[in-house]
Amino acid sequence: MIEAALPGAEVEVLDQTGTLDHLEAKVVAPQFEGLSRIDQHRMVKAAVKERFDDGQIHALSIMTEVAG
C-alpha cells in the first residue's frame, strides 16, 4: 500500500507483536525531498489510512528518510 502511494519508495514493515496489528514501517522515498518530517509522516499515514479505518492496524510506528 505504501509502495503504491509512493512509487519508488523502499518500504520495510516489521510486525512488532506477532499479531499483525502493531506494525513498524521504515520508508525511504524520493517524494520526501523538501518535506518536513511531519509531512513525511502524514504521507505514510495517508497511504495506510484505509487499514486504520477498517481496524486491521491498531498502531503503526513510522520512520522516514529521504531517498538520496
Place this chain on the structure above:
Amino acid sequence: MADPQLKEKVEELIAANPVLLFMKGTPEMPRCGFSMRVVQVLDSMDVEYGAVDVLPALQPLREVTAEISDWQTFPQLYVNGELVGGADLVEEMFDSGELAEALGVEQPEAAAQAGAPAQSPPLQIDGS
C-alpha cells in the same frame, strides 16, 4: 465533519497551552504505550505541559484534529500552537536536540537513557 463546538474548544486549549499533549490516559497513568513514551520524554525534560485525555471522546477528537492538523492518531504534542508529531517524531526530535530547542530548555544529560522506557509497555508481546 467535526463538531464545531469541540473544535473551538480544542483550538482554545492549543492556543492557551504553550506545550500541550493530547494522549490516551493521563501522565500519571498512560493507557497506551505511545502516549507513555511522549510523557517520559516530557518528564525527562523538566518542562511544564498540559495534558488532555482523549479517551472519553476519542472519535470526535480524531475528527477535530484531522481538520486542525491533518493528524488523527494520538498522542499528539503541540508546541506553541504547532503540531510537533506523535511518539515517533517526538522521540526523534528529542534525540536530535530539536525538541529541547523548540521548548526552549536545556537538553538533559544522558538523553539516550532518559528516552528509554522505565518498564515494558503494557500488553506488548515479543513477536521475534
